[in-house]
Amino acid sequence: MNFVLIFLITIFSLSLFFYGRSKTKSISIEKNIKLKALPKFYGYYLVLWCSIPALVFLLVWSLFEPIIIKTIIIETAANQGAIFDDKNEANLIYEKIKAIHLGTYFGDIDSILKESALSYAKFINLFTNSKVVLIFGIIISSVIYALNKIKNNNKARDDVERILKGLLFVSSLIAILTTLGIIFSLLFESIKFFSVINVFDYLFGTNWSPQRAFVRDASSITAEEYEDLKDAFGFIPLIAGTSFIAFIAMLVAVPVGLFSGIYMAEYASSKVRKFSKPIIEILAGIPTVVYGFFAALTVGPFFRQFGESLGLTVSSESALAAGLIMGIMIIPYVSSLSDDVINSVPQSLRDGSYAVGATKSETIKQVVIPAALPGIIGSVLLAVSRAIGETMIVVMAAGLAANLTINPLESTTTITTQIVMILVGDQEFDSPKTQSAFALGLTLFIATLILNYIAQRAVKKYREKYD
């Protein structure tokens, strides 16, 4: 139905374009008046008025129609005597009603379901009919409005441009909408979570085992049960594991990335640079699931065997393997950013250093790097925020059990791993376990936001210093 409507709107718009163009042309010739815009702009004007209101209406309608129909149907079913205890059962009944309507349901059909299916069909029909009628109403009224304007020889180009500019503005608003969407969706579940679990028990608890809260009705938790629950959602082991793996990653990425950045910026001939820079940047372009596969199937087992030959017990999901591979993934972030930063240190500083007899490396160590330090720190912070938000490597190569340790050979878990573990497969909403994933997401979001803010400030300040 929607496709037919969109098709019809397109056809109308196209024909209105040609109508508007030729009509204004002929009017200007007949009455010998000068048009205030080229004839085609009158066509565009009609097209915009014909299509935009109708399409916006169609979009909004399609978003809300299923939700409204669902509420109505579930209510009528309840009035007719259908019994359901919670939202899930209501959803199930709704799906059944829908399936009966489509003729794809093969279970037992009782009278309530049958009645509801009939009223479902009735409502669908009603909604579709009113949708079509309303859309045509909108098209007709907006086109009449536009035609009137055209007759009065309006400044069609300015009007068209004003509408289009509005369209451009709306598209740029999508970035704000996305941010709002993220904040809303994270907060919505997190607030529910924190209404059950105390924020301080979450932030400072030292034990993370959400599976303990598997089947429990969040709305009616007794004090005893809470004593048990609050111990299940301790954030400390997760942030410890996350920072630990990120720290190992930075141990790899910072020296390698920084030295390659320095070499590229200060030593490498343009030939070497042209060849090696893109290859290092390949590391950033490889999907992280590939690194995860490599870490889990090659590096992890290799470390374990190697450790065994030295008489060490190494977990095959060791923090070391995950951290090492993550570090390699991050090298290009550090190297290309620090390359840029070093390049923007003014040549006069270097020349001054050479003039007093310093060698190149002394100049770099004692003049260039101190001058570029804020920018370098900024790029390292950006890399850290990458590392703590990285998911696939740790999901595949790090452990699943929360484990407070500083032994890199043992397995630890991270925030992102836990989010995936909690949400993969079937979730039951309204359980503190599912909601805890959103609380973790919120924590992660805030942490990366702060890191990015500081990093961007540092880089920006640094840039301003030498601009």
Add this chain to the structure above:
Amino acid sequence: MTKEERLKKRHKAEKRFRFYGVVSILVALLFVLILVQNIFSKGSSAFKKTVINVEIFFDQELLEIKNGASENEIIEADFYDVAIESLIKAYPTKNLKEENQLLKLFSGDAEFEIKQAFLDNNNLIGKKINLNITASDDIDQLHKGNYPRDLPEDRRRISDFQLVIYDFLVENDKIGKNFNNYFFKNGDSRDPELAGIGGALVGSFYSILICLLLAFPVAVLASIYLEEFAPKNKITDFIEININNLAAVPSIVYGLLALQILLATIQLPRSTPLVAGITLALMTLPRIIIPCRASLKAVPPSIREGALAVGASKFQSVFHHVVPLALPGTLSGTIIGLAQALGETAPLILIGMVAFVVDIPSSPVDPSSSLPVQVYLWSESAERGFVEKTSATIMMLLSFLIVMNFLAVYLRQKFEKRWN
């Protein structure tokens, strides 16, 4: 320490410092090589499959269909007995146990391969033909040399008797390798020899297509607005801050967003390329806007001024002159953004694309998998055969990424104008 000694020391330090830089770059390059080599050596064998040549006898009594039966009758017919009777003749067995072990050398789809051969040829009833039947995963891995045969029997998935049959087949030249059509044609399967990336390919294609259709126009329009029309005010600043922050938000957070808004609130169907495409579009949007703005910014003001000077409106100067000039950069930024989206896994896992989907999706609202998610799913499987399948999937994924990146570079170098 004399002056000369000190100088020597300083020059040595200079050389050392330089050496560290070279080593760092070499470490990074070496890792790229190791990774690629590792994936290729594991994955290249997945493009071939092991087949066993068997003589099939289409016995009319077992088939229970007449000569000249219609196609539908053949599709309905049961080829199980024909398959069993023919397959057990591949090697002389003594008892039922041995027969069972022999049958386990063949893939579970042997029956359907035989039916297909029957459908492809006319008039096979009562006749014998030689067919290449796909071998089971264990034999496949053994034949490709991925499976150690010198382990004690209880630690192998292949029994000693099956090894004897295998050696017999090799000796009589009855076993060989064919192109693995299943890998490209089939959806996911629990049996590695039948599992393919067909479903994941289609799923990825739909997701990326939807991502492109949503993200590209919005990103271009938004960057035109911000670069050309936006007044310097608080709203514009706020939008810019938002875009920069969104580009740095971890991808898994977009998964949570999709879960809450697209699945729980708007109730779009789970596990579908439609939801994946919208999620990826939201994620890619800021990553496309940033290069788009850069390429708009690179167009010199003289172009705009020239257009305005001959009487074009602001809109005309932008859409007739600036945008076409910025298009190559815009397109290459979009392609690179899409390449990132193609390799993105975490948000897709959260929206349920990890579901086990056998069928190949026929529309964007069918449940499906995608290439990176398939990599994740198979890497969690225990069977030896899935390791090579995973690596081969990675090879496919990487080759798509390489093609996209080359296209982006090509577009930029071929069509972009340099202004100074």
